[in-house]
Amino acid sequence: MAEEVKLFGAWGSPFSRRVEIALELKGIPFEYIEENVSDDKFKSPLLLKYNPIHKKVPVLLHNGKPVLESLIILEYVDETWKDNPILPEDPHERTMARFWARFIDEKCMPPVWKALLGTGEEREKALEEVRECLKTLEGVLNGKRFFGGETIGLLDIAANFIAFWLRVIQEVSGLEFLTADKCPVLIKWCDEFVSCNPVKEHLPPRDKLIAFMKNWLSGDGWTD
Amino acid sequence: MAVVKLFGAWTSPYFYRVIWALKLKGIPYECIEEDLLNKSPLLLQYNPVHKKIPVLVHDGKPICESTIIPQYIEEIWPQPSLLPSDPYERAMARFWIKFADDKLILLALSPSISKMYRASGEEQEKAVKYILEMLETMEDHGLIGGKKFFGGDKISMVDMAFGAVAHWLGVIEDAAGLKIFEAHKFPRLQSWIQNFKEVPIIKENLTDRDKMFALLKRRREMLLASK
Numbered sequence: 001m002a003e004e005v006k007l008f009g010a011w012g013s014p015f016s017r018r019v020e021i022a023l024e025l026k027g028i029p030f031e032y033i034e035e036n037v038s039d040d041k042f043k044s045p046l047l048l049k050y051n052p053i054h055k056k057v058p059v060l061l062h063n064g065k066p067v068l069e070s071l072i073i074l075e076y077v078d079e080t081w082k083d084n085p086i087l088p089e090d091p092h093e094r095t096m097a098r099f100w101a102r103f104i105d106e107k108c109m110p111p112v113w114k115a116l117l118g119t120g121e122e123r124e125k126a127l128e129e130v131r132e133c134l135k136t137l138e139g140v141l142n143g144k145r146f147f148g149g150e151t152i153g154l155l156d157i158a159a160n161f162i163a164f165w166l167r168v169i170q171e172v173s174g175l176e177f178l179t180a181d182k183c184p185v186l187i188k189w190c191d192e193f194v195s196c197n198p199v200k201e202h203l204p205p206r207d208k209l210i211a212f213m214k215n216w217l218s219g220d221g222w223t224d
Numbered sequence: 225m226a227v228v229k230l231f232g233a234w235t236s237p238y239f240y241r242v243i244w245a246l247k248l249k250g251i252p253y254e255c256i257e258e259d260l261l262n263k264s265p266l267l268l269q270y271n272p273v274h275k276k277i278p279v280l281v282h283d284g285k286p287i288c289e290s291t292i293i294p295q296y297i298e299e300i301w302p303q304p305s306l307l308p309s310d311p312y313e314r315a316m317a318r319f320w321i322k323f324a325d326d327k328l329i330l331l332a333l334s335p336s337i338s339k340m341y342r343a344s345g346e347e348q349e350k351a352v353k354y355i356l357e358m359l360e361t362m363e364d365h366g367l368i369g370g371k372k373f374f375g376g377d378k379i380s381m382v383d384m385a386f387g388a389v390a391h392w393l394g395v396i397e398d399a400a401g402l403k404i405f406e407a408h409k410f411p412r413l414q415s416w417i418q419n420f421k422e423v424p425i426i427k428e429n430l431t432d433r434d435k436m437f438a439l440l441k442r443r444r445e446m447l448l449a450s451k
Contacts, residue, residue, distance in 0.1 A: 053323070053361055065312055072318045079311040091299040092285055099292055103273065136273065 005030040006061040008047050010037045012204050012212060014161040015070040016058035021157050022074050025198040026081045071101050074154050086154045100140055100147070101158035108133040109161060116173055116217065123175075130177045134162070138183040145192060156193055163190040164203050172213045228253040229281040231267050233260050234431055235439065237328070237388035238290035239278045244384045245294040247425045249301045291325050294381050306381045313375070317382050320366055320374055324385035327358040348400070355393075355404055359413060362386065367412035372419050379423050383416075390417045391430050399440035 007023070007030050009016025023030050035057050036042035043055060050059045050066035060067040060076070067076045078086050087094050108130060115126035137159070141147060147155035162178070167190065170177055180187050193199055230246070230253050232239030246253050258267055258277050270279045270286035280287045280296070287296050298307050308314045366374055374382035389405075397404055407414040421427055 053365055062312070067312070067315045068319050069322060072315050072322065075318065076311055076315040079314070091296060092282075092287075094299065095287055095292060095296040098295070099287075099289060102289065102292070107273075 003028075004061070004063050006033060007031070008033045008035050008044075008050070008059040008061070009057045010035050012209060013037065013057055014165050015056075017202050017204070018070045018157050018160055019058045019060055019073050019077070020202040021152075021160065021198050022077045022086060024202060025084050025086065025152070026077065027083065028077070028081055071098075071105070071154075071158060074157060078154070084151075086148065086152070086157065088148070088153065097147070097153060097155045100137070100155050103133070104137075104155075104158050104161065108137075112166065112169065112177065115175055115177075116169065127175060127177065131182065134178055134183050134186060137162070138186045141185050141189055143185055146189065152193065152196060152198065156189075160193070160199070160203075162186070163193040163199075165209070168206065168209050168213060172210055172217065227283060229256060230254070231256045231258055231264075231270065231279040231281070232277045233258050235260075235436055236277060237392045237431075240387055240429065240431065241290045241381075241384045242278045242280060242293050242297075243429055244387070244425060245297045245306060245381070247429060248306065248379070249297065249304060251297070251301055291321050291381075291385060294384065298381070306379075306384075308375060308380070317375060317380060320382045321385045323361070324382070324388075327354075328386075328388045348402075352402060352404055359389070359405060359410055362389070363410045363413050367416055370412070373416065379420070379426075383420050387420070387426075389413070390420045391433075392436075395433055395436050396440065399437055399444055 005023070005028055007016065007019055009020065009032060011034060020032075033044070033046075035044060035047055037057060040048075040055055047057070047059060048055055050061065051068050054068065056068075058070055058073060060073045062076075062080070067073050074086065087097060111126040111129035111133070115123050115130060118126055140155075146152050147159065166177055169175070178187065178190075194203060228246070228251060230239075230242060232242070232255065234257065243255075256264075256266075258264060260277070263275060267277065267279060268275055270281060271277075271288045274288060276288070278288075278290050278293060280293045282296075282300070287293050294306065298305065307317055371377075373379050374386070393405055396402075405413070421430070
């Protein structure tokens with residue numbers, strides 16, 4: 001049976017780009033459907049049908065069946081298409097990859113938004129929180145080229161936000177989340193990650209993202 | 225010497241997620257009870273990032289997070305299985321486990337978290353609304369098709385992830401003087417709760433209801449008095 005793989009995503013979303021990277025890495029052809037996620041009213045009926053609970057991208061549709069949540073999709077892709085595995089073989093290492101991927105989503109990202117949108121002491125506190133998280137990840141990287149070793153793995157893909165979006169946010173806001181003096185290995189990793197093959201075609205256009213963020217921060221609203 | 229150690233606290237549904245996984249698979253373990261208001265240096269050493277229970281230590285290596293630990297247990301001791309073997313079914317199970325984890329934070333009994341039995345007025349109303357939405361989603365999306373458990377006929381990690389709804393929610397309701405879960409409004413969920421609590425390992429491993437009620441009542445009175 002011919003495989004039918006579709007991905008509902010959004011150009012600016014680190015989450016849907018994660019799935020693109022995994023599919024690219026494994027050489028899986030897919031049909032991409034761009035969603036306007038600025039408001040529920042712009043989302044396609046199909047997206048709302050396949051993800052009625054959260055109404056979000058990404059949604060992977062494999063032979064008509066929807067898989068939801070970017071990290072869950074990454075594991076599904078890894079289990080379904082065995083070439084170029086993104087999770088380690090060893091169960092303990094696999095568990096640690098899952099742990100740190102969740103750490104990125106649940107501990108690193110929220111304070112970035114808090115710092116961006118907050119002011120004064122709240123902003124300072126959030127900024128410090130992000131810096132602590134990044135320092136922790138610097139330790140996890142432990143001098144390796146990638147979190148996955150010699151090639152990118154699930155944790156590298158999950159950290160796409162740090163490699164690209166965070167640095168754009170830094171440029172636009174002037175907030176120094178990630179600095180070479182505190183996280184030299186992580187900075188090097190960022191450059192390696194964004195320029196490696198499965199990733200470089202699956203990042204948002206930089207200027208477009210900068211313009212989008214500037215627009216959003218200036219209070220002109222969320223436009224696509 | 226025990227190969228598996230588990231750090232936990234008797235009030236925590238997150239702790240029980242791991243206990244159930246270990247017991248269902250017949251894995252012997254040593255339990256270390258933590259005082260959540262005075263955490264041990266060993267716990268902080270094993271979980272420096274989150275400083276929370278539960279923490280599983282297997283052959284000296286710590287694993288943290290109550291939804292990640294059972295997946296690790298599943299990989300090391302695959303039988304009896306607590307996750308589907310089909311990748312798609314497994315992805316669906318993980319989706320519900322994540323949903324449970326994200327939504328059930330309001331039922332956590334950690335003093336800094338639960339708004340249910342601690343708060344009153346508007347804050348409590350908001351918490352109640354949030355819980356109701358979660359229950360509706362479970363009823364309308366998770367348990368369709370008259371399934372016995374979330375994964376079908378057998379108990380799985382998804383059911384264990386929702387354990388707080390089956391046992392802890394009731395105690396919190398009583399301590400806070402609330403009625404959120406009405407059985408006639410959630411027939412599938414009511415069935416599921418009964419099925420879940422009838423599984424022998426679950427039945428024998430639930431936190432002492434009376435003890436927990438007394439604790440919550442005391443805490444709530446203290447908090448309301450101090451406002």
